[in-house]
Amino acid sequence: DADVTQTPRNRITKTGKRIMLECSQTKGHDRMYWYRQDPGLGLRLIYYSFDVKDINKGEISDGYSVSRQAQAKFSLSLESAIPNQTALYFCATSDTNEQFFGPGTRLTVL
Amino acid sequence: GENVEQHPSTLSVQEGDSAVIKCTYSDSASNYFPWYKQELGKRPQLIIDIRSNVGEKKDQRIAVTLNKTAKHFSLHITETQPEDSAVYFCAASKSGGYQKVTFGTGTKLQVIP
Numbered sequence: 001d002a003d004v005t006q007t008p009r010n011r012i013t014k015t016g017k018r019i020m021l022e023c024s025q026t027k028g029h030d031r032m033y034w035y036r037q038d039p040g041l042g043l044r045l046i047y048y049s050f051d052v053k054d055i056n057k058g059e060i061s062d063g064y065s066v067s068r069q070a071q072a073k074f075s076l077s078l079e080s081a082i083p084n085q086t087a088l089y090f091c092a093t094s095d096t097n098e099q100f101f102g103p104g105t106r107l108t109v110l
Numbered sequence: 111g112e113n114v115e116q117h118p119s120t121l122s123v124q125e126g127d128s129a130v131i132k133c134t135y136s137d138s139a140s141n142y143f144p145w146y147k148q149e150l151g152k153r154p155q156l157i158i159d160i161r162s163n164v165g166e167k168k169d170q171r172i173a174v175t176l177n178k179t180a181k182h183f184s185l186h187i188t189e190t191q192p193e194d195s196a197v198y199f200c201a202a203s204k205s206g207g208y209q210k211v212t213f214g215t216g217t218k219l220q221v222i223p
Binding site for chain 1: 111116119142144146152153154155156159199203205210211212213214215216
């Protein structure tokens with residue numbers, strides 16, 4: 001089945017380290033998104049991309065960067081991780097309106 | 111930009127009772143309102159959506175209502191079952207074209223057997 005996958009699924013890192021979260025999809029969708037989920041704050045948009053040459057900041061992009069390497073791949077980087085970036089991160093894709101989420105990456109920054 | 115508020119943040123109901131979750135949005139141009147369910151440890155998944163050209167939509171035990179004038183929409187779950195226990199997110203966007211979705215802060219629903 002066509003799906004959205006994320007690697008790694010869990011990651012523990014230290015303050016100041018650079019870390020990359022990867023997302024791949026076999027749905028053939030042009031649009032891809034990165035969200036973070038924190039208790040009580042819902043799903044907040046970090047970055048989104050409507051095609052390979054299009055990158056847009058979301059509501060909480062500070063401290064993050066992204067790369068759209070191909071239609072199927074969208075990576076999120078934390079250049080210098082800090083503890084308040086500890087969260088559950090979701091990648092998502094969409095064709096028209098419905099968002100299809102990956103399984104999530106639980107990131108802990110010590 | 112769009113702002114979506116969701117209430118309550120937690121909700122406990124007895125099995126068989128109804129549950130209602132309410133959301134408001136700020137951008138009058140928004141016209142697509144999906145609801146996502148996230149079971150414990152799982153990814154969010156779309157359960158129902160409504161567009162601004164209709165006031166109500168039903169799918170078995172779940173229904174959504176939309177009041178465009180007041181800019182609020184609600185999720186109604188009837189005859190709740192333990193498997194309805196999850197976090198529910200409302201969202202708003204402008205449908206069609208290339209639009210981003212703004213999510214509410216989520217409601218944790220617990221159905222007590």
